[in-house]
Amino acid sequence: MAKHAIATCVLCEASCGITVEVDGGVPRAVRGDPDDSMSQGFVCPKVVGMIDLHQDTDRLRAPVVRDGKDFREVSWDEALERAAHGIRRVRREHGADAVAVYQGNPTAHNLGLLTVGQLVLRTLGTKNLYSASTADQIPHMRAAHEMFGHLVFMPVPDVDRTDHWLIVGGNPAVSNGSIMTAPDVKRRIEAIRARGGSVTVVDPRRTETARLADRHVFIRPGGDPWFFLAMIHVVFEEGLARPGKHLHGLADLRELARPFTPEVVEGRVGMSPAALRETVRAFCHAHRAACYVRVGTCHQEHGTIASWLAYAFAAVTGNLDREGGLMWASPAVELAPIADAFGLRGHGRFESRVRRFPETGGELPIAVLAEEIETPGRGQVRALITSAGNPVLSAPNGRRVDRALASLEHMVSVDGYINETTRHAHVILPPCSPLSRAHYDLALGAYAVRNGAKWVDPPLPRRAGEKDDGEIFTELGLRIRLGARSKGPSALARRVISRAVRQLGPEGIVDLGLRIGPYGMRSAHKLSVKKLRAHPHGLDLGPLMPQLPGMLRTPSKKVELAPPAFAREVRALRESLGASTPGLVLIGRRELRSNNSWLHNSERLVKGRDRGVLLVHPDDARARGLADGARARVTTDQGTVVAVVKVSDEVMRGVVSLPHGWGHDRPGVRARVAAAHAGVSMNDLTDDGRLDRLTGNAAFNGVPVEVELITTHVGPHASAE
Numbered sequence: 001m002a003k004h005a006i007a008t009c010v011l012c013e014a015s016c017g018i019t020v021e022v023d024g025g026v027p028r029a030v031r032g033d034p035d036d037s038m039s040q041g042f043v044c045p046k047v048v049g050m051i052d053l054h055q056d057t058d059r060l061r062a063p064v065v066r067d068g069k070d071f072r073e074v075s076w077d078e079a080l081e082r083a084a085h086g087i088r089r090v091r092r093e094h095g096a097d098a099v100a101v102y103q104g105n106p107t108a109h110n111l112g113l114l115t116v117g118q119l120v121l122r123t124l125g126t127k128n129l130y131s132a133s134t135a136d137q138i139p140h141m142r143a144a145h146e147m148f149g150h151l152v153f154m155p156v157p158d159v160d161r162t163d164h165w166l167i168v169g170g171n172p173a174v175s176n177g178s179i180m181t182a183p184d185v186k187r188r189i190e191a192i193r194a195r196g197g198s199v200t201v202v203d204p205r206r207t208e209t210a211r212l213a214d215r216h217v218f219i220r221p222g223g224d225p226w227f228f229l230a231m232i233h234v235v236f237e238e239g240l241a242r243p244g245k246h247l248h249g250l251a252d253l254r255e256l257a258r259p260f261t262p263e264v265v266e267g268r269v270g271m272s273p274a275a276l277r278e279t280v281r282a283f284c285h286a287h288r289a290a291c292y293v294r295v296g297t298c299h300q301e302h303g304t305i306a307s308w309l310a311y312a313f314a315a316v317t318g319n320l321d322r323e324g325g326l327m328w329a330s331p332a333v334e335l336a337p338i339a340d341a342f343g344l345r346g347h348g349r350f351e352s353r354v355r356r357f358p359e360t361g362g363e364l365p366i367a368v369l370a371e372e373i374e375t376p377g378r379g380q381v382r383a384l385i386t387s388a389g390n391p392v393l394s395a396p397n398g399r400r401v402d403r404a405l406a407s408l409e410h411m412v413s414v415d416g417y418i419n420e421t422t423r424h425a426h427v428i429l430p431p432c433s434p435l436s437r438a439h440y441d442l443a444l445g446a447y448a449v450r451n452g453a454k455w456v457d458p459p460l461p462r463r464a465g466e467k468d469d470g471e472i473f474t475e476l477g478l479r480i481r482l483g484a485r486s487k488g489p490s491a492l493a494r495r496v497i498s499r500a501v502r503q504l505g506p507e508g509i510v511d512l513g514l515r516i517g518p519y520g521m522r523s524a525h526k527l528s529v530k531k532l533r534a535h536p537h538g539l540d541l542g543p544l545m546p547q548l549p550g551m552l553r554t555p556s557k558k559v560e561l562a563p564p565a566f567a568r569e570v571r572a573l574r575e576s577l578g579a580s581t582p583g584l585v586l587i588g589r590r591e592l593r594s595n596n597s598w599l600h601n602s603e604r605l606v607k608g609r610d611r612g613v614l615l616v617h618p619d620d621a622r623a624r625g626l627a628d629g630a631r632a633r634v635t636t637d638q639g640t641v642v643a644v645v646k647v648s649d650e651v652m653r654g655v656v657s658l659p660h661g662w663g664h665d666r667p668g669v670r671a672r673v674a675a676a677h678a679g680v681s682m683n684d685l686t687d688d689g690r691l692d693r694l695t696g697n698a699a700f701n702g703v704p705v706e707v708e709l710i711t712t713h714v715g716p717h718a719s720a721e
């Protein structure tokens with residue numbers, strides 16, 4: 001008899017409620033859960049990945065160790081001891097900084113990794129802490145830190161109550177939303193329009209989201225800081241400012257924006273002054289408007305400035321902390337105290353060894369990892385722990401990362417796959433599939449467009465010997481003897497946190513967090529894990545509520561509109577206005593059935609037409625003799641890939657686009673389906689020297705490239721050279 005288990009899809013930030021049909025312990029089908037309090041039945045095509053991942057025979061079911069080229073299965077005891085022994089040895093011989101850590105994107109969706117994983121990895125005492133955050137949202141975080149007082153205080157658009165949604169550098173119709181848990185974005189966009197509102201998309205590509213919107217305006221890659229400065233300029237010039245309360249630095253912001261008229265920035269932004277002014281007016285004339293920036297505005301050399309100005313634009317137009325504008329969620333388990341406990345706060349307390357790049361939230365930019373491994377001297381990285389990440393494909397200049405990883409003395413990966421990164425590991429510790437672990441959205445709850453809470457018990461039993469990520473890190477942490485040797489002022493705190501996390505476990509931490517949280521014991525909700533278990537489809541905790549000024553942690557207890565560190569950068573922006581723009585530039589894109597560098601081993605998700613095509617504008621194609629199906633060589637200072645061309649005016653003139661996350665044809669990768677659909681890695685082309693100046697975030701977009709015709713005939717697949 002088939003059973004139906006209630007769960008949550010963890011494959012993206014939408015966190016859709018699902019039901020899984022289970023027959024004889026095997027998941028047969030997955031559907032949207034119509035009773036889910038947040039997603040009400042919505043799922044996207046990627047949801048089948050939850051089953052395919054669980055069933056994938058290439059996914060490791062037992063730990064493996066590598067001697068030479070080949071991996072062999074070993075017992076957990078042997079694998080954990082070997083993993084820990086190497087880490088202990090490198091720490092003993094070369095100090096704590098010689099062990100680096102990289103944590104990838106799925107960490108954000110994994111309760112064990114967000115609790116025990118953070119405890120072990122963020123308290124190792126190494127300054128070589130890296131994660132996908134510095135290839136993603138750290139510019140938003142730094143902006144939130146300076147403006148609102150904490151890195152985790154990133155605001156979200158209140159899409160369900162807005163009258164105008166301005167989307168800059170995000171494509172939620174495909175990504176399903178990011179730093180914004182909003183299942184079924186398409187329906188929400190349609191609802192805005194149905195209630196008489198409108199949606200504008202600003203993007204160098206006419207995206208799937210742009211097609212749902214009322215208006216799309218092209219922007220030159222990297223033009224966003226100038227765009228927002230001019231937007232703010234127009235707000236003041238046209239008397240459209242409606243600054244809300246609790247703001248500091250309004251006059252300074254106005255002064256900073258003064259020189260940046262739409263006419264002055266036109267060349268850099270690639271937008272006519274009329275279109276820019278129209279964008280401001282559409283926003284300001286709406287009763288309530290939300291300005292949403294996402295990864296496209298982060299992957300650039302002034303990503304932090306773009307994030308700051310976007311939030312500031314919302315504030316000066318009276319759309320911050322207001323219904324239908326940018327708001328903050330009130331999650332059932334508060335995120336800031338957890339972030340504090342793990343040292344995820346602040347900026348600039350130490351620097352990387354080689355390039356002297358400052359940390360943010362205790363982390364260094366992923367773009368410097370390779371040089372920290374390659375460069376000899378005290379503090380050189382000799383060992384690496386990766387968890388839920390694939391920097392060989394996801395970091396800028398991935399080929400260099402690939403070479404650097406091959407030179408490590410010791411590498412441990414917590415991952416279910418032997419992929420481009422983990423093939424370099426000496427030990428791989430595989431977690432069970434997401435369908436065999438408990439789930440609570442500890443991180444994403446802080447970025448939901450509606451407050452809610454849901455606890456999921458493991459929908460499927462584990463096979464003998466399987467462990468989840470939390471259990472793996474508990475055992476690894478014990479064997480590394482974490483804390484035993486640590487000294488200094490934070491050592492005691494570290495030991496206290498360590499004991500608390502170990503004794504409570506992930507479920508205990510959530511339970512405690514719920515009880516002391518805003519819907520806990522002191523409220524009418526009385527939330528606890530037990531209470532959530534009684535509501536397996538989740539609890540709706542209502543719309544977003546105003547949070548100012550209580551939540552602010554800035555010294556002034558106000559929203560800082562012109563933080564000095566940012567204001568200084570505006571000068572640089574003025575100077576580089578006239579800088580000549582290169583010929584063609586490359587931007588990335590995401591695809592509905594893909595997920596960064598993974599889920600490519602699911603036949604159901606990768607089948608179909610070749611999606612890894614290079615999009616080229618008709619004028620640029622003509623100038624280079626390129627037509628649909630032609631094979632072209634794409635070259636940067638870092639490398640070359642060969643891709644099949646698709647001519648399309650959906651990209652702006654001067655811009656070409658490739659998806660990231662592909663390139664599975666490297667030797668040793670154990671994922672048969674993915675290898676057969678290898679594609680090319682965009683990050684063979686990107687530059688680890690092009691960074692957001694204020695955070696070191698990878699500037700993946702706007703990379704100058706040359707594109708040349710190789711052959712006009714239709715190639716079977718894109719390939720690396």
Ligand SMILES: Nc1nc2c(c(=O)[nH]1)N[C@H]1C(S)=C(S)[C@@H](COP(=O)(O)OP(=O)(O)OC[C@H]3O[C@@H](n4cnc5c(=O)[nH]c(N)nc54)[C@H](O)[C@@H]3O)O[C@H]1N2
Nearest residue numbers: 169170171175178221222294295296590591592594595596
């Ligand atoms: N299906 C699917 N869903 C995903 C993922 C996936 O790989 N596949 N990845 C997940 C992850 S890790 C994340 S972080 C989120 C990201 O979520 P989104 O931010 O929505 O992701 P993208 O589709 O990359 O959107 C970025 C947009 O920025 C545009 N862009 C590029 N350069 C610039 C620029 O300089 N300025 C402006 N204004 N726009 C620019 C691109 O054309 C693109 O449309 O998606 C998540 N969801």
Ligand SMILES: Nc1nc2c(c(=O)[nH]1)N[C@H]1C(S)=C(S)[C@@H](COP(=O)(O)OP(=O)(O)OC[C@H]3O[C@@H](n4cnc5c(=O)[nH]c(N)nc54)[C@H](O)[C@@H]3O)O[C@H]1N2
Nearest residue numbers: 104105106132135136388389390394414588596597660700
């Ligand atoms: N050029 C370019 N590069 C980019 C981007 C871009 O837009 N353009 N986007 C960037 C962004 S936004 C991001 S977030 C990064 C993502 O970069 P990464 O986080 O480095 O890479 P992912 O592809 O998400 O790799 C996820 C890995 O985690 C494993 N995994 C999945 N679930 C679990 C789990 O529950 N536990 C464990 N232990 N492992 C798990 C998978 O098997 C896979 O190996 O890429 C960045 N790189």
Ligand code: SF4
Nearest residue numbers: 009011012015016044
């Ligand atoms: S949008 Fe798709 S991938 Fe994202 S959580 Fe929902 S079903 Fe899963």
Ligand SMILES: [Mo]
Nearest residue numbers: 105132135136
């Ligand atoms: Mo991401």
